[in-house]
Amino acid sequence: MSANELPVTDGEAAAPLHASIHGDGPAGADHGGEGVWARAWRTLRRNPVAIIGFVIVAVFVLVAVLAPLLAPYGGTELPGRADVRPTLIPGPSAEYPLGLDRYGGDVLSKLIWGAQASLLVGVLSTLFGLTGGLLLGLLAGWFGKWVDFAVMRLVDLMLSVPSLLLAVSIAAIVGQSSMAVIIAIGVVQVPIFARLLRGSMLAQKGQDYVLAASALGLTRRSVTMSHVLPNSVGPVIVQATLSLATAVIEAAALSFLGLGGGEPSTAEWGRMLTAAQQELAVAPRLAILPGICIAVTALGFTLVGESLREALDPRNRTRR
């Protein structure tokens, strides 16, 4: 958070200068002595929806990180292989609390390892999208003019193809593996982040505190890096949280379309859901359990993202 605090102090230093011109506070600065983030945090703590979201996300992350300790069996182990017949997939028992799947894997263990796989895909693809979007957005915002034009047309192009098709096309080039899924989902996020960053940087550019900073003789680079960028970060964090939800869902969709690569028995929610298709009438739990895991995880990230968006929205600030 320290990087985000920077413009607040700088903004306050600059405030007297432009306050005499406009009598209006800089966007990033705060007159109550409380930062934007501290205020957002205070709002979030009192919001039950946000708390539910945080709890879901926390449980998900804990399960993912502690998978080796929590899961009774390894992710690739098939402990019940001998017990499974083509006509009989054993349901819940003392040994396998959520039953077996048709490969003889322990469903509980696979769900736990699946959390790890989802977290990995979500975080890595979002980081990929964020980095790419940041680079493109910075490039456009920094150079402006024709670079801006070229970058934004590229972004338009990428957005003109529906995201799932874009991901599928990219996966076709990269090959079938979990890395391909991460790259495909990440690339889909790039134009979204690029447009968002550029938009909010442009909005910041017109702000008085930026004018003040330039008037004080700061170089364009330091204005961009230490004033404009940190102040544009709010919507990006919101989008990143929401894109973690999308990533979990899209990864499942790509698995469903057969682009995940690897063994069909892999401990991954989307793959489990896809494999369960054949046993829908015999053992619906095999589809329902991973489906619920995907939905609840996506719900957690969505709730956190949406309440964060609300908490950071300056329009909601004046109402209290």
Added chain:
Amino acid sequence: MLRLIVQRLLLLIPLLLGLSVLLFGWVRALPGGPVQAMLGERYTPEAAAEIEAQLGLDQPLIVQYGKYLLRLLQGDFGVSLQSGRPVLEEFFTRFPATIELTVVALVFAIGIGIPLGYVAARRAGSVVDHSAVVVSLIGVTVPVFFLAFILKYLFAVELGWFPTTGRQSATMIATHPTNFYVLDGLLTAEWDAAWDALVHLILPGIALGSIPLAIVARMTRAAVSEVQNADYVRTARAKGIKASRLRGQHILKNAMLPVVTTIGLQVGLLLSGAVLTETVFAFSGIGSFLADSVFNADYPVMQGFVLMIAVVYALVNLLVDVSYGLIDPRLRRQQ
């Protein structure tokens, strides 16, 4: 208005050119290169030589791209590796199915989403309001193919109320002059065929409609809550206007503007995004064919369909912009 349409159509040209460059590059980036991609398992040295000559692979890239563009303009999108038929033909035979599915999904989304969002806004904090929130969260967080699974399992497999797969029962004998199966049944007076096709559309329509339902309900709720607190609504109420007129003329009509745009944007996404739903229900539209082409590494189909879908998407967005100008008098005056 005409000027706006022409302007937007002209803007399509650079978009399509850009896309064609990307797709041209995409085929060349595929593992095994373009020849392998175009031939797939039917790879023989003779066929490879023929394709190489056709694509002009020995010539500079810019010439190759020019040839590719020329073929596209002539409607030659290549041949499907799965079926051996031209890609464009495959697209147009299947497109009516996807349009039918989209219509059902939209009817579902609008028919429930707008009343739900309206009541939720008018009775903020009520049971309806809370259920609207739940509906819009389900649409965003439940993967569409999982929802499709569940619907199929519950209503087709367990209860047997609806057929599990396909566009029409295999036993149904029907003629298809337009490939819109419901419409075909009505045109040829084969009522049972039309009904059968409609029943096949219900479950996939609901699954596909879940996302726009969430978005429409949410947008309607937001727009109505904003409009109902507007000064002119207060004035109208103070004048003692009839409640039904206040609802229809003052609140709903004005709140619908952003909702219409949202719906329009969803149409484009639905037409293209039915890949997962169509696959679950083995519904033979463009989506399931595209999914098959992914399974079978049918690159000509992937390339052609992506381009066609982008064109449809852009055209639908154009229509939305134009209709927006028609329904919002403020925009009409500006032009």
